[in-house]
Amino acid sequence: xxxxxxNSTYQSLIESFEKDHLPERSFEDETLLAKRAAxxxxxxxxxxPSIKDEEWRFTNLNRILKQDFSLRPPSISFAKAEESIAGLxxxxxxxxxxxxxxxxxxxxxxxLIFLDTQAALANPSYSQLLGSIAVDDNNAMLAFNTAFxxxxxxxxxxxxxxxxxxxxxxxxxxxxxxxxxxxxxxLVIAEELSESTLIETFHSDGQASVLASYxxxxxxxxxxxxxxxxxxxxAEDLNLIHHREVEQFKTSVYNNSNLALxxxxxxxxxxxxxxxxxxxxxxxxxxxxxNGTQHVDNHTVVDHQMPNSNxxxxxxxxxxxxxxxxxxxxxFVRLDAQKTNAxxxxxxxxxxxxxxxxxxxxxxxxxxxxxxxxxxxxxxxDEQALFYLKTRGISEERARKMLxxxxxxxxxSRIPIKALQEYVLxxxxxxxxxDSLVTA
Amino acid sequence: MLKIKNLQxxxxxxEILKGIDLxxxxxxxxxxxxxxxxxxxxxxxxxxxxxxFEITGGExxxxxxxxxxxxxxxxxxxxxxxxxxxxxxxxxxSNMTFLKTALEEIRTHKGLPPLSAKEFxxxxxxxxxxxxxxxxxxxxxxxxxxxxxxxxxxxxLQLAMLEPKLAILDETDSGLDIDALRVVAAGVNKxxxxxxxxxxxxxxxxxxxxxxxxxxxxxxxxxxxxxxxKDLALQLEEKGYDWLREEVVGG
Ligand SMILES: Nc1ncnc2c1ncn2[C@@H]1O[C@H](COP(=O)(O)OP(=O)(O)OP(=O)(O)O)[C@@H](O)[C@H]1O
Ligand SMILES: [Mg+2]
Numbered sequence: 001x002x003x004x005x006x007n008s009t010y011q012s013l014i015e016s017f018e019k020d021h022l023p024e025r026s027f028e029d030e031t032l033l034a035k036r037a038a039x040x041x042x043x044x045x046x047x048x049p050s051i052k053d054e055e056w057r058f059t060n061l062n063r064i065l066k067q068d069f070s071l072r073p074p075s076i077s078f079a080k081a082e083e084s085i086a087g088l089x090x091x092x093x094x095x096x097x098x099x100x101x102x103x104x105x106x107x108x109x110x111x112l113i114f115l116d117t118q119a120a121l122a123n124p125s126y127s128q129l130l131g132s133i134a135v136d137d138n139n140a141m142l143a144f145n146t147a148f149x150x151x152x153x154x155x156x157x158x159x160x161x162x163x164x165x166x167x168x169x170x171x172x173x174x175x176x177x178x179x180x181x182x183x184x185x186x187l188v189i190a191e192e193l194s195e196s197t198l199i200e201t202f203h204s205d206g207q208a209s210v211l212a213s214y215x216x217x218x219x220x221x222x223x224x225x226x227x228x229x230x231x232x233x234x235a236e237d238l239n240l241i242h243h244r245e246v247e248q249f250k251t252s253v254y255n256n257s258n259l260a261l262x263x264x265x266x267x268x269x270x271x272x273x274x275x276x277x278x279x280x281x282x283x284x285x286x287x288x289x290x291n292g293t294q295h296v297d298n299h300t301v302v303d304h305q306m307p308n309s310n311x312x313x314x315x316x317x318x319x320x321x322x323x324x325x326x327x328x329x330x331x332f333v334r335l336d337a338q339k340t341n342a343x344x345x346x347x348x349x350x351x352x353x354x355x356x357x358x359x360x361x362x363x364x365x366x367x368x369x370x371x372x373x374x375x376x377x378x379x380x381x382d383e384q385a386l387f388y389l390k391t392r393g394i395s396e397e398r399a400r401k402m403l404x405x406x407x408x409x410x411x412x413s414r415i416p417i418k419a420l421q422e423y424v425l426x427x428x429x430x431x432x433x434x435d436s437l438v439t440a
Numbered sequence: 441m442l443k444i445k446n447l448q449x450x451x452x453x454x455e456i457l458k459g460i461d462l463x464x465x466x467x468x469x470x471x472x473x474x475x476x477x478x479x480x481x482x483x484x485x486x487x488x489x490x491x492x493f494e495i496t497g498g499e500x501x502x503x504x505x506x507x508x509x510x511x512x513x514x515x516x517x518x519x520x521x522x523x524x525x526x527x528x529x530x531x532x533x534s535n536m537t538f539l540k541t542a543l544e545e546i547r548t549h550k551g552l553p554p555l556s557a558k559e560f561x562x563x564x565x566x567x568x569x570x571x572x573x574x575x576x577x578x579x580x581x582x583x584x585x586x587x588x589x590x591x592x593x594x595x596x597l598q599l600a601m602l603e604p605k606l607a608i609l610d611e612t613d614s615g616l617d618i619d620a621l622r623v624v625a626a627g628v629n630k631x632x633x634x635x636x637x638x639x640x641x642x643x644x645x646x647x648x649x650x651x652x653x654x655x656x657x658x659x660x661x662x663x664x665x666x667x668x669x670k671d672l673a674l675q676l677e678e679k680g681y682d683w684l685r686e687e688v689v690g691g
Contacts, residue, residue: 383491385530388582391488392542392598393516393549402541406532406581 004047111161250277625650
């Protein structure tokens with residue numbers, strides 16, 4: 001017997017699959033429908049993962065599934081998404097409750113295409129790739145998404161194209177009537193020798209009450225360079241379960257920054273990079289600043305399958321109040337992956353006695369000629385540094401802010417786009433203003 | 441300016457300051473000497489408000505205000521400054537932001553508007569020249585990767601920027617080469633006036649050749665056991681502390 005969560009949200013999802021969901025999807029081809037059916041089997045057998053599942057030990061979905069979320073066609077009346085980043089010259093694409101708001105989206109530069117659900121599914125090469133990068137055989141949340149997703153987008157960067165202007169994909173969640181579960185997905189294809197940047201930001205209007213299930217599959221072809229950024233600036237009403245699966249081929253470069261700087265009640269990121277070619281480079285940056293009762297869980301996998309690849313992962317977290325952070329970073333170095341260089345570091349500061357961090361690095365190394373290092377720390381604010389700042393007339397609160405900003409600076413300062421860096425700093429400062437750091 | 445009476449402090453049940461009396465007036469320079477572990481840095485820390493020490497008795501008035509009642513940042517804003525014996529490194533906080541923030545807080549306390557970016561840079565440049573600190577260091581994180589001497593100069597740069605009423609220099613001279621010593625001393629001499637005062641903690645007479653004290657105190661096992669003119673420093677240089685030990689224990 002599977003030890004999942006089989007609550008009323010689960011029950012209503014199971015019931016709606018054949019009754020409401022499949023009839024809506026009758027335009028889809030058989031291969032996709034077969035994928036959905038198989039995924040549905042996995043999800044119905046396993047249920048939502050409970051804390052008995054090793055991968056979910058510290059993250060209790062029961063907490064957010066206390067209320068019933070229903071799967072309904074997302075609203076089509078679009079609120080205007082105001083979220084843009086000052087000074088950032090980017091092409092905006094706006095998704096509201098998972099649905100593309102065409103009239104709010106920009107025209108894309110040459111060399112790159114973005115397809116909406118209908119267009120994406122009309123092309124068999126895309127629907128075939130769907131679910132083949134992120135394979136859901138045994139993953140209930142991934143299977144849930146495959147079975148139930150309503151919208152599917154494709155961002156396709158053509159070979160040898162250097163796209164200088166970043167694509168800014170805005171995920172906005174707004175009032176949807178009653179609590180809704182919104183499954184949708186994205187496929188990113190970066191063809192050979194291309195270079196491009198995708199910035200994704202998450203926002204909500206405070207009345208959304210949403211559980212978003214977002215899956216992004218990313219293919220970085222030979223010698224391609226792809227920069228992606230995920231910045232969560234949503235309000236408390238957002239619960240997000242995101243799965244990203246990246247496959248990288250020979251001599252490709254993939255850089256990501258994954259920042260939780262908003263107030264979303266719940267975030268779970270599964271971030272898996274499969275390094276399927278040799279001489280690849282992967283840089284994963286992350287930060288999470290949490291307060292109140294926020295829960296942010298980052299599970300990452302860096303899977304070195306071929307020789308001579310480098311990976312660097314740096315995640316830093318600050319937990320205030322009663323918030324809870326989880327970091328689980330796995331590095332695999334397969335037998336063939338000789339001369340791997342893999343670095344992983346997770347540093348945390350707890351600003352309150354009642355805040356929690358569960359940090360667990362895991363290394364599984366099967367090759368012998370490799371350089372791997374990992375480290376994990378949990379600490380408090382450096383009292384000596386704090387005293388030093390105060391002896392120069394700087395207030396306790398301001399001094400704490402300076403030290404916190406300094407702590408995450410080595411993550412944020414590596415974001416290569418100036419306007420984005422400034423945006424991140426603003427979010428961080430706004431976040432630190434919401435909390436009384438002194439009484440922590 | 442500063443009046444300390446019977447000040448006592450301990451850390452982890454260990455008594456360190458056992459009743460200090462000290463009075464410093466505007467325009468004066470006092471030196472404190474004393475063997476390792478006698479409590480010199482503890483006195484400095486306690487005056488600056490280090491929460492690691494527990495005050496067990498006595499009082500300290502600064503410009504008539506109860507110093508011990510003020511938070512460290514309030515003491516700084518009132519015009520107290522401590523140049524640390526071991527300045528801490530603060531990676532990620534730029535020296536520039538740090539100085540700017542500190543100056544702003546202190547000016548606000550004095551009812552002055554913040555300096556414009558240009559005014560700040562001009563002031564910084566001027567003070568930087570005074571202590572001969574390289575611009576590349578000013579642009580780095582606070583003390584991060586600074587040499588011992590560079591850290592000390594950075595302390596004096598802060599002193600010069602913040603213009604306190606009373607500056608306590610805790611072994612600012614140790615670790616300085618002779619040129620740096622001259623620079624630091626020249627900086628202090630340039631900053632001294634009838635309105636401010638200095639308390640200089642040192643082991644070496646040579647600093648006092650450059651910064652000439654009005655009074656020299658000897659701190660020994662948590663007490664000031666002797667005070668005198670600058671000649672006292674010479675005497676110590678010559679005879680060490682042994683004669684004192686005998687005198688104190690004997691008397
Ligand atoms: N945080 C602390 N915990 C325990 N003991 C301490 C602490 N700080 C100081 N002490 C002790 O208090 C005594 C006085 O130390 P302090 O640093 O004030 O000496 P000092 O006169 O400045 O010496 P030095 O000339 O070596 O700088 C020493 O015995 C020291 O070990
Ligand atoms: Mg000392």
